[in-house]
Amino acid sequence: MQTNTKQIETQTLLQLHEEKRTKCLVYTRVMGYHRPVESFNIGKKGEHKQRTHFNE
Incomplete structure (x- = not known):
């Protein structure tokens, strides 16, 4: 119930x-x-969505 309230507030x-x-542009x-x-x-x-992101 609390989640729905937060979603409505947002x-x-x-x-x-x-x-x-x-x-917002994504480069x-x-x-x-x-x-x-x-x-x-x-x-x-589609290829961009399938990419794996990582941090060094």
Whole structure:
């Protein structure tokens, strides 16, 4: 029950501040240069989702 309340509160806050929100672009390094993921074709977007992320 508490989870639903938090979800509703979060959704309400997001709706109240919709005009302040900005689009977030995700960039990735491809062949030595950085490109936004949104410019990828469907196949490349699928490959990007399947990548394994790690920290050194």
